[in-house]
Amino acid sequence: MKLKKLLSLLLAVMLVFSMTACQQKEAEKPAEEEKTEELVSAVVEGEGYGKYGPFKVEVTLENSEIKDIVVIESSESGFTEPVIAQLTKQMIDSNSVDADAVTGATLTSFAFLNAVKDAVEQSGAVLTAKEVQAEAEKVEDVTTDIVIIGAGGAGLSAAIEATNAGAKVIVVEKNAFMGGNTNYATGGMNAAGTKYQEAKGIQDSPELFYADTMKGGKDLNNPELLKVFTEKSADTLYWLESLGADLSEVGRSGGQSVDRIHKGPGGMPVGTHLMSVFTDQVEKLEIEVRLNTKAVEILSDSNTVTGVKVEKNGNSYNINAKAVILASGGFGANPEMIVKYKPALKGFGTTNAPGATGDALAMVEKLGVSLTDIDQIQTHPTVVPIINEMITEGIRGDGAILVNHEGQRFINELETRDVVSKAILEQNKATAFLVLDSQTYAKASTYEKYKNQGLLKEAQTLADLAKIMDVDAATLEATVAKYNEAVKAKSDAEFGRTSLDVELVTGPFYAVEISPAVHHTMGGVTINTSAEVINNSGETVTGLFAAGEVTGGVHGANRIGGNAVTDITVFGRIAGASAAAFIAK
Numbered sequence: 001m002k003l004k005k006l007l008s009l010l011l012a013v014m015l016v017f018s019m020t021a022c023q024q025k026e027a028e029k030p031a032e033e034e035k036t037e038e039l040v041s042a043v044v045e046g047e048g049y050g051k052y053g054p055f056k057v058e059v060t061l062e063n064s065e066i067k068d069i070v071v072i073e074s075s076e077s078g079f080t081e082p083v084i085a086q087l088t089k090q091m092i093d094s095n096s097v098d099a100d101a102v103t104g105a106t107l108t109s110f111a112f113l114n115a116v117k118d119a120v121e122q123s124g125a126v127l128t129a130k131e132v133q134a135e136a137e138k139v140e141d142v143t144t145d146i147v148i149i150g151a152g153g154a155g156l157s158a159a160i161e162a163t164n165a166g167a168k169v170i171v172v173e174k175n176a177f178m179g180g181n182t183n184y185a186t187g188g189m190n191a192a193g194t195k196y197q198e199a200k201g202i203q204d205s206p207e208l209f210y211a212d213t214m215k216g217g218k219d220l221n222n223p224e225l226l227k228v229f230t231e232k233s234a235d236t237l238y239w240l241e242s243l244g245a246d247l248s249e250v251g252r253s254g255g256q257s258v259d260r261i262h263k264g265p266g267g268m269p270v271g272t273h274l275m276s277v278f279t280d281q282v283e284k285l286e287i288e289v290r291l292n293t294k295a296v297e298i299l300s301d302s303n304t305v306t307g308v309k310v311e312k313n314g315n316s317y318n319i320n321a322k323a324v325i326l327a328s329g330g331f332g333a334n335p336e337m338i339v340k341y342k343p344a345l346k347g348f349g350t351t352n353a354p355g356a357t358g359d360a361l362a363m364v365e366k367l368g369v370s371l372t373d374i375d376q377i378q379t380h381p382t383v384v385p386i387i388n389e390m391i392t393e394g395i396r397g398d399g400a401i402l403v404n405h406e407g408q409r410f411i412n413e414l415e416t417r418d419v420v421s422k423a424i425l426e427q428n429k430a431t432a433f434l435v436l437d438s439q440t441y442a443k444a445s446t447y448e449k450y451k452n453q454g455l456l457k458e459a460q461t462l463a464d465l466a467k468i469m470d471v472d473a474a475t476l477e478a479t480v481a482k483y484n485e486a487v488k489a490k491s492d493a494e495f496g497r498t499s500l501d502v503e504l505v506t507g508p509f510y511a512v513e514i515s516p517a518v519h520h521t522m523g524g525v526t527i528n529t530s531a532e533v534i535n536n537s538g539e540t541v542t543g544l545f546a547a548g549e550v551t552g553g554v555h556g557a558n559r560i561g562g563n564a565v566t567d568i569t570v571f572g573r574i575a576g577a578s579a580a581a582f583i584a585k
Contacts, residue, residue, distance in 0.1 A: 038126050039063045046119025050076045050111030053452045057112065059119035064127060066092050069116055075449065077269075078276050079179040080108040082291065086176055087112055096129040102176045104354045139315040144170045144288075146579045147308050147321040149295040149360065152180030153271070153565065154548025155327030156278040156287075157572025158579070160243070162325075163285045165580035170319055171287065172310050174294035174355060178279065180329050181353050181549065182568065185271030186392035186446060188263040189240075189247055189569070190562035191233035196248050196262060204258050206230040213563065216255040216416045217522075217556020220373060225553045228529050229563075229570055236570045237262060244277045252397035252499045253561035255416040259499075261562035263394065267444025270565055298324060298363045303535070304542040305367075323543045323579040326533070327572065330521035330549035331358025332377075338518055341375045349388040349517040351380050360550050364525055367544070368535045372552030373523035378559050380519030381420040382434060384455055388517055391434060391455070392446060393417070393561035399440035399502030401483055402432050407466065407475035409483065412495040418558045421516035431515040433469055435480070437504040447510075456510040465509045480504050520559045523552040531575035545579050547571035 041062045048055045052075035060068040069088045083105040090099045097117045101109035120127060146162050148155045151173035159169050173180075192209035209230040214221050237247055247262040247270075264273035282289060290312070297309040299318060307320040331337045332352035339346045361371070382391040396402070396413040402420070404410050404427040411423040424432045441447050441456075450456045459465035462480055466473035484503040486492040492500060525546050526534040533544040548568040555563060 040123050040125035042123050044119040044123045046115040048111040048114030051107040052449045055111035055115050057115040064125040065095050076108045077272050079177050079183040080105045082177040093132045095127050104175050139317045141318040143320040144168050145583050146323045147319045148325040150327035151178040153182035154568035154572040157569045158325050158576035159287050160281050161573045161576030162580045167580040171289045172293040173291050179275045182271045186269040187394045188261040188270045188562050189565035190260045191237040194234045196250050202259050212257050216558050216560040220556035222553035232570045233566050253393050254414045255560040305544045322583040325575050326360050326546035326550050327548050328360045328550050329356045332356045332518050332521050334358050342377045351390040351519045370526035370534050370536050372526045376522035376557050378520040379421040379516035381516050382514040383517035385515045398443040400434045400436035404432050407471040408479050412497045433511045435511050437506045437509050439502050439506050455512050458508050460507045469511050522555040524550045527551050530578045531571050545575040547575040
């Protein structure tokens with residue numbers, strides 16, 4: 001009897017264990033099925049928001065692995081394409097949406113990353129990150145004819161000209177993309193005596209252009225450099241058009257006595273347009289551009305340069321060359337250097353690209369290179385505070401006015417940048433407002449981008465706009481009415497503005513609060529009219545050339561809007577041609 005009870009108990013225990021095991025298996029079965037369901041294969045759209053508006057991507061997933069990412073909508077600048085390519089490769093290789101934003105293209109990076117994250121989240125896929133083995137990069141010294149430091153407008157103009165002259169060129173760029181400050185150029189290119197001016201009945205000449213620029217630079221400009229600059233401006237514009245540019249629209253910028261600034265198609269930012277043209281030429285001519293490669297030293301033998309030492313991913317090597325062209329830009333994004341040369345600008349924001357840190361100035365010290373106008377640093381008067389987003393000078397040329405917090409005009413809006421900056425800083429809160437109507441707004445696609453960014457505030461009436469600006473409505477309406485009378489009379493008796501083309505009468509109306517920020521460094525290495533670099537003894541440094549904002553002397557004490565693009569292209573071409581001629585000797 002006891003044995004039967006014991007057997008019964010044992011059977012019961014075994015049954016319990018059996019049932020428990022079955023239950024466990026049943027419980028595990030859905031989990032396995034659920035795990036299988038997590039492997040997602042789909043094509044999903046995701047959206048982020050970039051600097052200029054919505055950013056949409058299409059992500060292809062296979063078994064919860066990222067296989068492809070395609071941008072299907074973007075208003076971002078063209079120079080960010082290499083950034084997108086770099087981030088795309090990183091995310092596909094690692095099967096992860098965790099990637100670092102690229103310096104100099106932070107907003108675009110975040111827009112792209114957020115769009116991909118959005119797509120992955122919508123798909124329901126759970127990504128399993130892969131360990132990416134860094135490829136061992138082959139580092140060895142190389143030899144070329146000419147090495148160019150900087151892949152902005154000056155460097156690429158030089159590279160194109162030198163390549164077309166038969167030279168072998170290597171361009172090094174410390175950023176992950178080409179362009180530098182050229183990517184930030186919005187207004188246009190000044191050129192005198194062009195066929196586009198003639199077609200509009202505008203009487204202009206290199207001599208008048210020279211006089212305007214010398215006056216704007218407070219007579220500090222190098223006369224010989226300025227003569228070359230103005231005389232070659234039209235020819236250089238035609239050269240750019242021969243490469244594929246369209247600079248046929250003509251307008252007015254501050255400090256000019258006639259309409260002289262030539263704009264990109266549809267009023268698009270001139271830098272964006274030109275970088276697209278330059279990029280096409282780099283590909284067409286097969287010019288070698290090494291991105292993420294920073295020049296750290298100019299190699300030399302006594303007073304003769306022999307190449308550059310560069311760094312990439314912690315590795316260094318030499319690029320031996322017969323000639324070196326400095327085109328690395330200014331130092332407007334280096335606050336310590338700004339304060340060193342102009343203490344009064346301590347605490348100012350900057351409109352410059354992050355790479356504009358004046359690296360070349362340290363590299364040329366051992367060569368005893370002369371510096372010109374190094375303390376001449378310009379502020380741009382119309383920059384959105386805190387976020388340091390520049391509002392192009394062209395908006396004033398197209399018809400916008402400046403008013404203070406009392407709703408009153410206080411300056412001729414088309415004065416030179418230094419004069420307008422000073423006037424704004426003297427106003428209540430050291431800021432002012434740009435005010436325009438829909439007629440001016442329609443003149444350039446750039447203005448729509450400002451609106452999409454949330455910079456331009458919109459209202460149907462001036463009274464409603466005044467509420468947004470927190471200024472007295474009656475005063476603002478009276479100010480605009482007085483300005484409109486000046487436009488009708490073609491005479492601004494109060495402030496002397498001469499470009500009076502648009503009455504501010506058509507709603508909606510727009511406004512944006514602005515204040516000055518560091519914009520351009522007029523000083524830099526000393527060059528002659530052949531773009532050869534000069535040392536402290538007044539001699540040329542053999543084989544060393546320079547162009548663009550890295551140089552001093554062209555602009556004097558103040559750069560006029562539209563002259564930077566002229567500078568980088570005129571002297572970029574000269575530097576490329578001079579270097580090519582030098583190595584052919």
